[in-house]
Amino acid sequence: MTAQLIDGKAFAAGLRARVAQRTAALRDAHGVVPGLAVVLVGEDPASQVYVGSKEREARAAGFHSVVHRLPAGTSEEALLDLVATLNADPLIHGILVQLPLPAGIDENRVLLAIDPDKDVDGFHPVNVGRLALGQPAPVPCTPRGCLMLLKETLGDLTGREALVIGRSAIVGKPMALLLLAANATVTIAHSRTRDLAEVCRRADIVVVAVGRPGFVPGAWLKPGAVVIDVGINRLPPAPGEAKGRLVGDVDFDSAFQVAGALTPVPGGVGPMTIACLLDNTLEACLAAKGLAGAF
Numbered sequence: 001m002t003a004q005l006i007d008g009k010a011f012a013a014g015l016r017a018r019v020a021q022r023t024a025a026l027r028d029a030h031g032v033v034p035g036l037a038v039v040l041v042g043e044d045p046a047s048q049v050y051v052g053s054k055e056r057e058a059r060a061a062g063f064h065s066v067v068h069r070l071p072a073g074t075s076e077e078a079l080l081d082l083v084a085t086l087n088a089d090p091l092i093h094g095i096l097v098q099l100p101l102p103a104g105i106d107e108n109r110v111l112l113a114i115d116p117d118k119d120v121d122g123f124h125p126v127n128v129g130r131l132a133l134g135q136p137a138p139v140p141c142t143p144r145g146c147l148m149l150l151k152e153t154l155g156d157l158t159g160r161e162a163l164v165i166g167r168s169a170i171v172g173k174p175m176a177l178l179l180l181a182a183n184a185t186v187t188i189a190h191s192r193t194r195d196l197a198e199v200c201r202r203a204d205i206v207v208v209a210v211g212r213p214g215f216v217p218g219a220w221l222k223p224g225a226v227v228i229d230v231g232i233n234r235l236p237p238a239p240g241e242a243k244g245r246l247v248g249d250v251d252f253d254s255a256f257q258v259a260g261a262l263t264p265v266p267g268g269v270g271p272m273t274i275a276c277l278l279d280n281t282l283e284a285c286l287a288a289k290g291l292a293g294a295f
C-alpha cells in the first residue's frame with residue numbers, strides 16, 4: 001500500500017476561508033479590519049514570490065495589506081525606523097520582516113524591535129519564551145501549520161514517537177515544543193546526530209526541516225509513519241526546463257512506498273504557512289481590540 005497524500009493546499013484553503021469569514025464578521029460588527037505589514041529587503045526571487053503570495057492572500061481574506069519593498073543596500077537603522085513606525089501604526093496588527101535579511105543587517109536586533117503583540121511570525125524572544133513556557137503567544141507559522149496537518153491526519157498525538165529533523169529557531173525548535181505540548185514523545189535530530197536512519201525507524205511522526213533535497217529516503221522510515229516535509233528546494237533546471245523542479249527534504253518516491261501519510265512539495269506545508277500567518281494576524285487584531293475569542 002502507498003501513502004495517503006496530506007493535502008496541505010486544500011486544508012490551507014479551508015483555513016483561509018474561515019479567516020475570511022471571521023474577518024467579515026469582525027468588520028461588520030465593529031468596523032475593525034486586520035492589518036498586515038510585510039517588509040522585504042532586497043530582491044531575492046524566491047522571497048519576492050512568497051511576499052507576493054502573502055499580500056494577495058491577505059487581501060483575499062479582507063485584510064488591510066501593506067508591503068514595504070526596500071533596496072538590498074538598506075541600512076539597519078532605516079529598517080529599525082520602519083519597524084518603529086509600524087509598531088506605532090494603529091491600522092497594523094501584524095508585522096512580518098521577511099528572512100533572511102541581507103548580510104550586514106543584524107537579524108536578531110530587527111526581530112527584537114518588533115512589538116511582541118504584532119509579531120505574527122512568533123520570532124520575538126518574548127514569544128519564543130512564552131511558547132517554551134506554555135503561555136499563550138503567536139506561534140511560528142510553519143510549525144503551527146505542520147501541527148494542524150498532523151492532528152488532521154492522526155487525531156490525538158498523545159504518546160506518539162515524534163522525530164523532528166532540524167533544530168532551527170524558525171521550524172525545528174518550535175515544532176518540537178508544539179509536539180511536546182501535544183503530549184508526543186519528542187526527539188530532535190540534527191547534523192551531528194549519530195545513526196539517524198536508526199533513530200528515524202522508531203518514529204511514528206517525522207517532521208523534516210533540513211533544507212537538503214531528498215535527504216530522508218523511504219528506507220529510513222517505519223512503515224506507516226506520518227511524514228511532514230518542510231523542505232522547499234529548487235533543483236537546477238533539467239535540459240529543456242526553464243526553471244528547476246521544487247522538491248522537499250524527503251525523497252518522495254521511496255517515502256511514498258513506505259509512509260502511512262506524506263505531505264507533497266509543493267502543495268503541502270508551504271500553503272499552510274501563509275494560512276497560519278493570516279490566522280495569527282486576525283488573532284493579533286482581535287487581542288489588540290480586546291475581542292480575543294469573540295470571533
Ligand SMILES: Nc1nc(=O)c2c([nH]1)NC[C@@H]1CN(c3ccc(C(=O)N[C@@H](CCC(=O)O)C(=O)O)cc3)C=[N+]21
Binds near residue numbers: 097232273
Ligand atoms: N519572516 C519570515 N516568515 C516566513 O514565514 C518566511 C520567511 N520569513 N522567509 C521565507 C520563508 C519561506 N516561506 C514560505 C511560505 C510559503 C510557501 C509556499 O506557499 N510554497 C508553495 C510553492 C511556492 C512556489 O511555487 O515557489 C508550496 O509549497 O506549495 C513557501 C515558503 C515563508 N517564510
